[in-house]
Amino acid sequence: MSAQPDNTEEHPVPEHHSAATAFDDLLEANRAFASRFGLSGFDGVAHRGVAVITCMDSRIDPLGMLGLSPGDAKIFRNPGGRIDSLALEALVLGTHLLNVDRVLVVPHTRCAVASNSAADLRTQVGASSGKDASWMSFHVIEDQERALREDVAKVRSHPLIAEGTVVGGFLYDVDTGLLQHID
Ligand SMILES: [Zn+2]
DSSP states (O other): OOOOOOTTSOOOOOOOOOTTTTTHHHHHHHHHHHHTOOOTTOOSSOTTOEEEEEEOOTTOOTTGGGTOOTTSEEEEEETTOOOOHHHHHHHHHHHHHSOOOEEEEEOBTTOHHHHSOHHHHHHHHHHHHTSOOTTOOOOOOSSHHHHHHHHHHHHHTOTTSOTTOEEEEEEEOTTTOOEEEOO
């Protein structure tokens, strides 16, 4: 898999792994992880009552940036950190069944889907794949702050997200690590 598109980051040349060994380093790390695993039998609720909707971007550590640990929060990620139908489904379940009462919607600075047009992304994917990408839809964001306010409003107005849920919209700065409260 190649690096995610971001015209401000360097693009490392993707390594070509063989299917037989592609995951070896990760599985070795997993065995070490399991040997010190401490969450056995832990329930699946959000112990700090938090849900975070944020981007897939590899620069974002959703738990770390909020001082949280595994078990504390529900995390939902997609390109751009958008409120789509699956994010709403996650929040309906989270707020009714999984102890969530605070929702943070967190897009970020220098996001590929907020700094490229759909045409740009089609061109880049077309060049990378060597195939026609003109049919592919990308949910690009033209005005990040306006999109965030609309996304926050979708959560606040959803009829099946539990009453009393507090929803905030924040912009994460990938160069300082700081969150700015927008809405
Ligand atoms: Zn992003």
